[in-house]
Amino acid sequence: MNFAFTEDQLLFRDTVREFLAGECSPSHVRAAAAGEGRSAERYAKLVEMGLTGLTVPEAQGGLGLSLVDYVLIAEEAGRAALPEPLVDQIGIVVPLLIPYAGRAEIAAVLEGIAAGTTKVAIGHPCDPFVADAAGADLLLLGDGESLHLVPAAAVRLTVETSVDPLRRIAAVAWTPGNETLITTESGLWERALDLGSVAAAAQALGLAQTMVDLAADYARTRQQFGKPIGSFQAVKHHLASVQVAIEFAKAPVYKAAFTLAPRDVSHGRVAAVDAAALAARTAIQVFGAMGYTYEVDLHFFMKRAWALAGTWGDRHYHLDRLARMVLSDDAAIGADATFAP
Amino acid sequence: MELRYTPKQQEFRAEVRTWLAEHVPAKPLKSYDTKEGFEEHRAWERVLNSGRFSMITWPKELGGRGADLIEWLIFEEEYYRAGAPGRVNQNGIFLLGPTLMEYGTPEQKARFLPRMAAGDDIWAQGWSEPGAGSDMAAIRTKAIRDGDHYVINGQKTWSTRAAFADWCFGLFRTDPESSRHHGMSFILLPLDTPGITRRPIPQLDGEPGFAELFFDDVRVPVENRLGGEGQGWNIAMATAGFERGLMLRSPARFQETARRLVQLYRKHGARVSPAVRDQVLKAWMDAEAYCLNTYMTASRLIAGGKIGQEASLNKIFWSELDRSMHETALSIYGARAELLASGVDEADEITRWIKGFLFSLAGPIYAGANEIQRNIIAERLLNLPR
Secondary structure, three states: OOOOOOOOHHHHHHHHHHHHHHHHOOHHHHHHHOOOOOOOHHHHHHHHOOHHHHOOHHOOOOOOOOOOHEEEEEEEHHOOOOOHHHHHHHHHHHHHHHHHHHHHHHHHHHHHHOOOOOOOOEOOOOOOEOOOOOOOOEEEEEEEEEEEEEEHHEEEEEEEEOOOOOOOOEEEEEOOOOEEEEEEEOOOHHHHHHHHHHHHHHHHHHHHHHHHHHHHHHHHOOOOOOEHHHHHHHHHHHHHHHHHHHHHHHHHHHHHHHHHHHHHHHHHHHHHHHHHHHHHHHHHHHHHHHHHHOOOOOOHHHHHHHHHHHHOOOHHHHHHHHHHHHHHOOOOOOHHHOOOO | EEHHHHHHHHHHHHHHHHHHHHHOOOOOOOOOHHHHHHHHHHHHHHHHOOOOOOOOOOOOOOOOOOOOOOHHHHHHHHHHOOHHHHHHHHHHHHHHHHHHHHHHHHHHHHHHHHHHHHOOOOEEEEEOOOEOOOOOOHOOEEEEEEOOEEEEEEEEEEEOOOOOOEEEEEEEEEOOOOOOOOHHHHHHEEOOOOOOOEEEEEEOOOOOOOOEEEEEEEEEEEHHHEEEOHHHHHHHHHEEEEEEEEOOOOHHHHHHHHHHHHHHHHHHHHOHHOOOOOOOOHHHHHHHHHHHHHHHHHHHHHHOOOOHHHHHHHHHHHHHHHHHHHHHHHHHHHHHHHHOOOOHHHHHHHHHHHHHHHHHOOOOOOOOHHHHHHHHHHHHHHOOOO
16 A cells, blocks of 8 residues: 655646746737637647657657646646647557557557647547537547547547636538447447546646635735735635645545546546635635736636536436446445455 | 555554454443543553553554554544543643653653553643633743642642542643743643642533543642753643644544434435535535544655644634534434433434534634644744734
8 A cells, every 4th residue: 555656746746837837827828718719839849858758658749647647747738728739649549559559550640649749539428518529530429339530631620618727629511430449349438438537637726726726826926905915814715725625536536547437537527626616716806806807818718617527427327327336225335345355 | 645554554453453343342331531431441541551552653662562663543433443441641641742852851750650551540631721721821820849849739620530630731830920932841740649639520411521620739740840940841842733733633533423413414415415425425525634644744754844834723623624514413313412311322323413513613722722823824834924
């Protein structure tokens, strides 16, 4: 039993944090929202750092790392509100494709993802929109239980506008065919949902922390009644409560990345997304009227958190699923059921 | 990261489970906040000690097992699973014990630790005073040096276990000219010392879990001071860290409450509002989260890390979780939730939830009120101005 990240994992996380602080600061995010939304230059740097190949097997030119390595990186992507579609690819698409890497065409796709030359978007049949469908070379889509890898040219997109100015979403129309079919194996979309939930949860942790940090920064400098508002207990206690929620969402998310067991995934996902919602609600209150403007950066993080909250099975879906796994008469619960033997 | 127990850890769990199955009293003991129950619990501490299960994290030469924190978590999981009695000795083994090991002289360790382990000395806490609750630096009770003794005058209050305990540890002002957190010393004293008057204070459940202590020219030898004269505040902060931190509130306690709550819901769920379901799920998730978080902290400490502000985060989380779990349970019982009686099984179970609920209301208050903890998080973790 060792519930800890290795020094290497933490060091890599710190490197990515530092990189994103320089290349994807809130002002970069603001500039992206005002401009094209995606930066080819930044994406090239992510490729150069090996991040697009983080979970891609070494045989396909990736780093061959695990979801435990990845979860810390996804958290950092959330912390920076990274606009580029890194997390969905390395956290959902790649793990789904790895079992089929023995096929030359799938191996080539994995190589392309690692090298940054191929972009693959994924949409769960339960979600109405596919993120970053526009701009993708291929789309991983579902028809019933089966998994299809569909070329961009073979789908029709209806582009929609997200509350998050940096999310590019589209409804996708397509016709399943044998030429796009990867497998009819059952359970893959359940797995996709679990992977997507871990991705959303990890990003929610990072987003929540940034919202607290931005609000704390503001509370240190904003003066009212002749004092920084951060010296008032009402403000302190609000932010401390959010920090508590964030801290106790972390371990469930990390455990979910380790086990990918549905019960762990739903727990981590609900805890982290709830913490991010609390962070958003609290941070805007601390920012006061400034928080209600487009002019402070807070809203980019709030909007990402709100948008992610409904994807990959919303709160109700995960609570219902958890209820079946925890409250049913035959479910094993209690301290000796926490870790699988 | 490896979230599986090693074969050695599994063996340890099996050993604990077997031993507890053989030794845990079949009939629940009386509350340790009664005279008779206190002695029953002392006897249980002796049984635990005979199996070297009294304080497993203590070094072997002091009667412990030198267990690491993961083994401690396993032990606690089995302890709560077995429904073993509450620890009347917890002020000693989890608070004063670690403090003595860090700050005590070899003589003090030899004098106090084995008797503590054996249940011969049960310890009470002596921090709060009528004018010093959350603001502990406002302590006024004086311990004035007179040769090789201190002479103590003043009053402590809300002293946990002091109604029946043998000894007391606490903070006393040894420099009468000092103020705030300067000039205080950490002193250990027997509660039967002449000049001490105890007035037990009934808690919400009517039983005297704590007491007021009045000191009237109480003479205590200087060798009963732990650490240097005037160093009391820093030592007390270390003790408070143990209390808010890992050892005193084992996750298993809250997981056991969550398990009982889930069972209660399984029985009555069909009858109650659907909104209760989400409260029960939240209780289960939060109890699990507290457990997982503790395993993370334990893993980090085993690897040589230090405990930091998580003590304050923990304290807020478990105390508010405990209260909300009990509230949810009582809401499931509806109109029967006032049934304080015994004799039938269900009434016993309701009574247990009611007593647990009353006790849970103390959680957000003692060991540093949650408002103080939120200040600490805001100021030390989020760097907000004082």
